[in-house]
Amino acid sequence: MIQLLNIEKIYRTDTIETTALNNVNININKGEFVSIMGPSGCGKSTLLNIMGLLDAPTGGSITMDNQSVTSFSRKRLAAFRNLKLGFIFQSYHLINDLSVIDNVELPLLYRSGISGAERRKRALEALGKVGLSARTKHYPNQLSGGQRQRVAIARAIIGNPEILLADEPTGNLDSAMGDEVMNLMLHLNKTDGTTIVMVTHDEQMAKKTQRVIHFFDGQQVS
Numbered sequence: 001m002i003q004l005l006n007i008e009k010i011y012r013t014d015t016i017e018t019t020a021l022n023n024v025n026i027n028i029n030k031g032e033f034v035s036i037m038g039p040s041g042c043g044k045s046t047l048l049n050i051m052g053l054l055d056a057p058t059g060g061s062i063t064m065d066n067q068s069v070t071s072f073s074r075k076r077l078a079a080f081r082n083l084k085l086g087f088i089f090q091s092y093h094l095i096n097d098l099s100v101i102d103n104v105e106l107p108l109l110y111r112s113g114i115s116g117a118e119r120r121k122r123a124l125e126a127l128g129k130v131g132l133s134a135r136t137k138h139y140p141n142q143l144s145g146g147q148r149q150r151v152a153i154a155r156a157i158i159g160n161p162e163i164l165l166a167d168e169p170t171g172n173l174d175s176a177m178g179d180e181v182m183n184l185m186l187h188l189n190k191t192d193g194t195t196i197v198m199v200t201h202d203e204q205m206a207k208k209t210q211r212v213i214h215f216f217d218g219q220q221v222s
């Protein structure tokens with residue numbers, strides 16, 4: 001599903017050069033749930049941003065869903081991202097001025113040919129999947145951390161993405177809420193077959209996934 005070949009990422013400023021990723025080769029199969037672990041600064045978020053086509057590598061190539069995305073134009077990348085990928089972040093990245101249901105509908109606004117009624121219907125379905133049907137009219141600041149992350153998951157899955165990329169999704173949550181969010185991701189992986197790549201510092205969460213990739217200093221070490 002995702003193939004990274006010889007990926008390199010060097011951040012360059014006038015005075016400093018930082019190698020964040022060095023010769024990274026990773027294959028992620030369709031339907032896998034993989035976690036990425038490693039110490040702070042080892043390149044995990046950089047890797048996830050590159051897999052999410054949010055940032056371009058300085059070397060190497062990426063194949064996703066059998067398409068060589070490294071050669072895509074920015075416009076084609078944005079369309080591919082919107083259709084195929086869903087994102088979950090540690091700090092939720094919800095828009096506080098929008099209600100829960102309006103937050104969840106957002107990714108569909110960038111797709112053509114979906115009516116307002118269809119958006120609403122799909123948002124309600126997505127909120128049903130995360131167990132928040134009773135909170136559609138609330139605003140993010142009226143929800144607990146775990147509920148906010150579940151809204152973010154509903155937003156990530158409304159477009160039926162084949163791949164979910166999660167950057168420390170349980171990092172801001174206590175263990176009960178973290179478990180809730182993790183169980184939801186496990187359920188999505190199992191029932192919908194969604195491929196999930198999750199960066200985490202939490203060994204217990206990583207253990208629940210099918211495979212753990214360990215990173216150190218910009219490279220995969222196991």
Ligand SMILES: Nc1ncnc2c1ncn2[C@@H]1O[C@H](COP(=O)(O)OP(=O)(O)OP(=O)(O)O)[C@@H](O)[C@H]1O
Binds near residue numbers: 012019042043044045
């Ligand atoms: N925009 C940037 N410009 C310059 N250097 C950067 C930039 N983003 C990240 N880096 C550097 O690249 C390296 C990898 O950073 P990255 O954020 O990917 O690590 P991480 O493993 O996700 O860390 P953490 O667990 O603390 O979030 C670090 O040395 C960091 O300082």
